[in-house]
Amino acid sequence: MPAATRDDPAVRFCVRCGAALLRREHQGAIRPGCTACDYVHFFDPKVAAAAWIEEEGRVLLVRRAVMPQRGLWTIPGGYVDAWEDPASAVVRECAEELGVAVELTGLLDVVAGREHPLGAGFVIFYSATLRTRALRPADDVDQAGWFAAHELPELAFEATRSMAARWQAVRAAQKSA
Template structure:
């Protein structure tokens, strides 16, 4: 699947052609040989637990605007995904966290602008005052038995341990 439609070679400007290369149809430049590889988009999230409650943020953006999810965001090129997860948590909740371990890697792009896989880390609060910002308009602690409406299959998987394919969203 080609995520980004590319019409012209970014290196020499020649109209690209679609050719089967390395097992897939890819945009290829017939003039200079440049080839486009669609790389996966990677997101990182944190599951922060404290006194039996989990930290969630309410989404400002579409899709799933107004629903709750783990603090998360895209990993920048050359960024350690664990650092990205902690950075997103600080941006969205005001809390500085320490990432302790990888909990899960969840594959499967859920919507057009979504990630191809999400690396979910366990993390602990180190400092800070809870205050929503950035992509979140609310941040709060929830009992697992009393969760708000959740965004994203990955959130359901992490918090409820449910099989993604069995979900009704």
């Protein structure tokens, strides 16, 4: 990972006293530290959570209507707010993006790896089922659709692509068994 993605130049002033921050070594890494008080800024990961919703061998995908990766497809999901349960975040995102109620049925995986400066540090993937049927794309998506493993459209985000690749391998093995 490029070193540049391990800093955020927008972090310039102390949140405690407003003085300038200076990058310096602190606990094994270069971190912004206050020049007036003892505050040291630790960058925390942004966390995303998403729903893998599968029915009859097809996965529910949404097409992104916003940057980054506008026009590419991914699964419903988004950032977890501070103090929000990631499971609640997935339920909320499905309601916002698709107008559906979902029930989470399991935890699939946690995939780490930040792709761009504003990207998630890791994504929590849940399996889920729909509790309501009508899909109404809204918010930051403009289309929704069901796709079989052999007909996936171009996907946004490495974490989603890695989950999809594993799913395709499982589906292929099931077909040949």
